[in-house]
Amino acid sequence: MTCSCRCRTATRLRAKPNFAKLLVEALVAKGVKVLVDVDRRDILGEPVTGVLLDVLELIVSDSAPSAWEHISAITSELRGDTDEEAAGRTRRSLVRFLAEQSQKLPPQNGAEDAVAVLLNTLLDFVGRDRFAIRHPQYVQGEFLDSVIKKLAAIISSELAKNTWPEIPNAVRGIGAVCVIL
Numbered sequence: 001m002t003c004s005c006r007c008r009t010a011t012r013l014r015a016k017p018n019f020a021k022l023l024v025e026a027l028v029a030k031g032v033k034v035l036v037d038v039d040r041r042d043i044l045g046e047p048v049t050g051v052l053l054d055v056l057e058l059i060v061s062d063s064a065p066s067a068w069e070h071i072s073a074i075t076s077e078l079r080g081d082t083d084e085e086a087a088g089r090t091r092r093s094l095v096r097f098l099a100e101q102s103q104k105l106p107p108q109n110g111a112e113d114a115v116a117v118l119l120n121t122l123l124d125f126v127g128r129d130r131f132a133i134r135h136p137q138y139v140q141g142e143f144l145d146s147v148i149k150k151l152a153a154i155i156s157s158e159l160a161k162n163t164w165p166e167i168p169n170a171v172r173g174i175g176a177v178c179v180i181l
Contacts, residue, residue, distance in 0.1 A: 033176035043150045044172065047135050048123065052151060055122045057168040059102050067168075071126070078127035078134070097125050105164055115159075116152035123148070 027034045043049055054067035072091050081087040106114035138144035158170045169175060
């Protein structure tokens with residue numbers, strides 16, 4: 001069974017909350033990272049989540065080549081860069097922005113609201129309005145804000161167990177057993 005996150009193993013437990021709790025406790029006692037997936041699956045499937053986690057990974061990691069390729073390309077595209085010179089300016093701007101944001105991360109016990117502010121700042125840099133136009137589900141209503149708020153809640157909950165450099169992989173479920181309720 002696969003999970004929407006990048007877990008190597010997933011276990012689906014329906015209508016068995018007591019068993020799920022026991023299973024999670026037993027796995028944690030053995031030192032296994034466990035990701036309980038309630039509504040995370042839907043949030044991880046959103047395009048904005050992938051962009052925000054990649055930008056966050058660039059902020060907190062020493063090396064993240066695939067995140068760099070993704071974010072530098074999408075930022076250039078959303079800004080309408082038409083030549084290599086414009087793309088170079090965008091990349092330099094991105095490097096400066098990432099360095100600034102690395103100094104502004106919320107504390108390790110980051111409140112959900114502080115994490116949401118960070119995520120909104122990241123999306124504003126990438127290009128919120130043009131990103132929303134590219135993904136029509138975000139144009140109407142408050143759906144984009146709702147996704148960001150839910151992602152902030154997930155990150156805040158993961159911050160209780162992980163450091164900032166571990167957050168992108170923890171949110172994605174990399175290296176964890178997913179328990180899908």
